[in-house]
Amino acid sequence: MWGGRVQVLFRLWGLRSAGVPGRRLLSCSAASEKGSSSLRCWNCGGPGGPGPGDGFFCQQCRALQPPDPTRDYFSLMDCNRSFRVDTTKLQNRFQQLQRLVHPDFFSQRSQTEKDFSEKHSTIVNDAYKTLLAPLSRGLYLVS
Structure with a gap:
């Protein structure tokens, strides 16, 4: 019953839920198991x-190294894995990460680094949008 309504809200707000194709889930436990x-x-x-x-x-x-596919949005954005998120801290972290990985800063680098930069920037944008909105944050938490 609620699933259809939630999907309509997602489309209206321009969000994607965890069950929608195109959304890649990241596991926080896998990130901690991976040794550098x-x-x-x-x-x-x-x-x-x-x-x-x-x-x-x-x-x-x-x-610039390739993105870690096992890293979850909460660890990427340096937030506690909780429904309550400090949006000011989230915004500051978003800006900090974009200053590190935004494609504009890699225009004179190798094509490999340009590609990695685009991937990192996309992941940072997705993480920020997901954790900023309470509904998408909650759905990401329960998935």
Whole structure:
């Protein structure tokens, strides 16, 4: 009964629910299980892959790394996995991440980094939109 109404609201608001094709769910438990010691940088081949600080750039050559498909939106946006979210903190984190990975900042870099930048930026945008709206945040939490 409510499923159809929720889908209509999603379409009106321009949102996608977890059950709608195109929405990729990310698991927070998988992110914590994944060890960074087995990762290698695509550019320099150095050990460790993404640095421990931001997780977006290689520790050695600072090349942008591919997005981690196991990372959930809450950990990406540095929020507690809860329905209550500090929207000011969420907005600040969104802006911080976009300053790191937005495609405009990679126009003079390799095509690989340009592609990774577009993927990161899309994920950051999706995470921000999902966690900002209470309905989509709640649906993401229960999925």
